[in-house]
Amino acid sequence: MSSLAMAVRAEEFNAPGPSNFDLPGFFDSGFTKPMALLILAAIIVFAFFFLSIRRGSLVPGKLQFAGESAYGMVRNGLARDIIGGHDFRPFVPYLVTMFFFILVNNLFGSFPFIQFPTFSRASMAYALAGVSWVLYNWVGIRRHGLGGYLKLQTVPAGVQVFMLPLLVPLEFFSNILVRPVTLALRLFANMFAGHLLAILFATGGLYLIREVGGIGYIAGPLAWVLAIAITFLELLVQFLQAYVFTLLNAMYLQGALAEEH
Amino acid sequence: MDGNLNMIGYGLAAIGPGVGIGLIFAAYISGVARQPEAQSRLQAIAILGFALAEALAIIGIALAFVL
Numbered sequence: 001m002s003s004l005a006m007a008v009r010a011e012e013f014n015a016p017g018p019s020n021f022d023l024p025g026f027f028d029s030g031f032t033k034p035m036a037l038l039i040l041a042a043i044i045v046f047a048f049f050f051l052s053i054r055r056g057s058l059v060p061g062k063l064q065f066a067g068e069s070a071y072g073m074v075r076n077g078l079a080r081d082i083i084g085g086h087d088f089r090p091f092v093p094y095l096v097t098m099f100f101f102i103l104v105n106n107l108f109g110s111f112p113f114i115q116f117p118t119f120s121r122a123s124m125a126y127a128l129a130g131v132s133w134v135l136y137n138w139v140g141i142r143r144h145g146l147g148g149y150l151k152l153q154t155v156p157a158g159v160q161v162f163m164l165p166l167l168v169p170l171e172f173f174s175n176i177l178v179r180p181v182t183l184a185l186r187l188f189a190n191m192f193a194g195h196l197l198a199i200l201f202a203t204g205g206l207y208l209i210r211e212v213g214g215i216g217y218i219a220g221p222l223a224w225v226l227a228i229a230i231t232f233l234e235l236l237v238q239f240l241q242a243y244v245f246t247l248l249n250a251m252y253l254q255g256a257l258a259e260e261h
Numbered sequence: 262m263d264g265n266l267n268m269i270g271y272g273l274a275a276i277g278p279g280v281g282i283g284l285i286f287a288a289y290i291s292g293v294a295r296q297p298e299a300q301s302r303l304q305a306i307a308i309l310g311f312a313l314a315e316a317l318a319i320i321g322i323a324l325a326f327v328l
Contacts, residue, residue: 185319244312
């Protein structure tokens with residue numbers, strides 16, 4: 001926070017960078033704001049679904065209807081359509097939890113007074129992608145056995161034998177090693193870049209008004225209007241990224257469960 | 262104001278995924294315009310293609326900071 005104020009107070013404008021995301025811990029402890037937001041998001045998601053089904057009735061009330069349609073959107077739109085009719089049931093709770101946990105954490109980026117997307121810290125996104133990596137590999141190995149699973153993931157169907165030495169290492173690299181990294185980086189980079197853009201417009205507007213004067217009195221408020229517009233654009237991106245993360249999780253699970261071709 | 266060539270390079274590298282994502286959604290929109298009832302099926306495919314094209318831009322931004 002103090003580095004933000006300093007960026008504005010300096011004579012020359014210092015563009016905000018990755019250092020703006022290194023928040024100090026509360027009261028000099030190692031416990032930082034993103035960690036607190038993770039816990040808060042878990043509580044919000046739990047409370048929403050717990051309250052929405054607490055008094056379950058055949059004709060749903062407003063809250064129960066909201067909870068059921070949120071659950072149904074992920075269950076039918078993602079889990080059933082992608083993983084397929086007879087395998088998707090065990091993964092519905094996982095995918096629903098993951099979608100809403102990421103969604104709430106992303107929405108913190110635009111929520112007034114919180115305004116910090118948790119996954120703009122790369123480590124948080126890596127941890128989440130690690131969970132998904134362990135799950136889809138474990139599911140695939142349990143279904144096909146270790147050898148069968150590796151064959152499924154690394155040997156593409158309908159390829160001549162002499163191409164295999166070239167393709168197998170590439171497929172292994174892309175399907176086993178790079179997948180979790182791109183999964184995590186996609187979420188992280190979108191949250192990071194969006195938030196950085198909002199910081200840039202906010203601090204830039206303040207700098208124009210305080211230090212430049214003249215035309216800065218017109219350009220500064222204009223930059224703040226853009227900062228607000230970017231925040232609304234971010235709402236769309238935040239939802240989309242939660243959806244994409246869950247969609248790719250479902251695709252990977254489907255790929256691990258697929259029959260031998 | 263400081264910076265380095267990496268950022269210019271990343272800006273150039275982001276053109277490719279930008280064009281790619283534009284093409285994907287153009288195809289999605291015209292597909293839905295021709296056959297509105299196919300929207301739910303096309304949507305998942307379009308978003309998957311968007312995610313794959315975006316992965317290139319993401320690898321770019323990671324390398325822009327790392328290199």
